[in-house]
Amino acid sequence: MANLKDLKNRIASVKSTRKITKAMQMVSAAKLRRAQEAAEAARPYAERMEDVMSNLTAANKGSPSAPKLLAGTGSDQVHLVVVATSERGLCGGFNTNIVKLARTEIEKLIAAGKTVKILTVGKKGREQLRREYGQYFVDHVDMSEVKKLGFEHAKGIAQNILARFEAGEFDVATLYYSAFKSVISQVPTAQQIVPVEAAEETSGASYDYEPSEEGILTDLLPRAISTQVFKALLENGASEQGARMSAMDNATRNAGEMIDKLTVTFNRSRQAAITNELIEIISGAEAL
Amino acid sequence: MADVMKFELVSPERKLASIEATMVQIPGSEGDFTAMANHTPNVSTLRPGILRAVAQNGDITEYVVFGGFAEISETGTTVLAESAVLKAEATSEFLDGALKEAEARLEAQTDNAIEKASAELALNDVKSLLVQLS
Numbered sequence: 559m560a561n562l563k564d565l566k567n568r569i570a571s572v573k574s575t576r577k578i579t580k581a582m583q584m585v586s587a588a589k590l591r592r593a594q595e596a597a598e599a600a601r602p603y604a605e606r607m608e609d610v611m612s613n614l615t616a617a618n619k620g621s622p623s624a625p626k627l628l629a630g631t632g633s634d635q636v637h638l639v640v641v642a643t644s645e646r647g648l649c650g651g652f653n654t655n656i657v658k659l660a661r662t663e664i665e666k667l668i669a670a671g672k673t674v675k676i677l678t679v680g681k682k683g684r685e686q687l688r689r690e691y692g693q694y695f696v697d698h699v700d701m702s703e704v705k706k707l708g709f710e711h712a713k714g715i716a717q718n719i720l721a722r723f724e725a726g727e728f729d730v731a732t733l734y735y736s737a738f739k740s741v742i743s744q745v746p747t748a749q750q751i752v753p754v755e756a757a758e759e760t761s762g763a764s765y766d767y768e769p770s771e772e773g774i775l776t777d778l779l780p781r782a783i784s785t786q787v788f789k790a791l792l793e794n795g796a797s798e799q800g801a802r803m804s805a806m807d808n809a810t811r812n813a814g815e816m817i818d819k820l821t822v823t824f825n826r827s828r829q830a831a832i833t834n835e836l837i838e839i840i841s842g843a844e845a846l
Numbered sequence: 847m848a849d850v851m852k853f854e855l856v857s858p859e860r861k862l863a864s865i866e867a868t869m870v871q872i873p874g875s876e877g878d879f880t881a882m883a884n885h886t887p888n889v890s891t892l893r894p895g896i897l898r899a900v901a902q903n904g905d906i907t908e909y910v911v912f913g914g915f916a917e918i919s920e921t922g923t924t925v926l927a928e929s930a931v932l933k934a935e936a937t938s939e940f941l942d943g944a945l946k947e948a949e950a951r952l953e954a955q956t957d958n959a960i961e962k963a964s965a966e967l968a969l970n971d972v973k974s975l976l977v978q979l980s
Contacts, residue, residue, distance in 0.1 A: 596859070606917070709928070778891075785858060
């Protein structure tokens with residue numbers, strides 16, 4: 559049995575761990591609320607954008623003059639896999655789940671003989687993918703300096719992707735991120751961003767376009783992609799905090815259980831020591 | 847009193863306005879235009895400029911908008927601006943940032959003549975906006 563001093567130290571260390579996890583849980587609760595508000599605030603823009611885009615894309619899908627971003631390059635040989643994860647760990651299975659989904663898709667693509675290129679956003683996903691797929695990495699977007707996620711960050715990533723598309727580096731781009739369902743449920747999601755998926759139906763309203771329909775479409779497609787990336791990043795942010803919150807909640811609870819167990823052991827061995835001493839004294843007294 | 851329509855101004859980060867307006871002056875890329883109720887359905891891209899919304903009681907709210915587009919339908923007018931602020935809140939830092947971005951865009955375009963021209967136009971738009979504001 560461990561001696562009393564060791565046990566005492568152990569209890570003290572678990573207690574301070576519990577304090578830390580508790581603090582982290584509260585911090586992520588506050589951050590989660592902010593992230594949710596940001597996601598909420600971005601929703602009207604994304605929704606309107608989708609409306610207009612679906613009108614435009616449905617009308618243009620079949621036309622031979624449709625921009626490449628909409629119609630695709632006519633091949634699907636080279637796939638760009640964009641994996642958006644967090645910059646920090648200690649958030650349960652958040653990063654692992656995204657990476658797992660991306661990994662199965664990458665394996666499928668490789669098995670089908672496609673060329674895969676990987677663009678990572680956020681450090682954690684990059685670390686997890688490096689060992690197996692390091693040779694496919696084309697770029698990495700570092701978000702560690704980003705305090706508050708703004709549209710310009712999403713725009714930067716979208717421009718990076720678009721520049722590669724213009725240069726003919728890939729045919730299809732898919733974004734992997736975690737959709738925020740609730741604090742306890744985040745769903746890793748794959749979304750194709752290039753070529754833009756066209757809607758099937760239109761709302762029927764016919765608009766006058768100024769400048770021309772194609773002009774608007776060329777202007778809008780990059781914006782729509784930025785918006786999609788922005789939405790994904792916001793969802794990711796909320797998911798990360800949600801995942802961290804529940805992970806830290808679990809950790810706090812486990813630490814509490816551990817402290818209880820250790821305290822019982824500590825008390826028991828203290829009692830054993832006392833009993834031992836008493837026996838020694840009594841048997842000493844009897845011997846006299 | 848003139849008819850009213852629903853006017854919404856949203857940027858990716860937040861919703862700036864959602865009011866009943868009698869008319870909205872929009873800086874379209876092909877020239878300014880004013881949308882009123884029962885305007886024909888229209889989609890237009892924006893250039894950097896000042897957007898004026900007149901509420902039902904005659905209050906005028908002015909916004910500085912950069913990029914994006916306006917959608918006018920039977921139900922109302924929606925402006926999706928890439929970035930937008932109240933005119934009163936448009937600090938010089940914010941505007942300088944926009945100017946720098948436009949300049950950087952022009953510098954980045956050297957080989958493509960069409961892109962270069964459009965970048966130049968954008969820069970001019972920002973410049974004239976700065977003149978209007980100062």
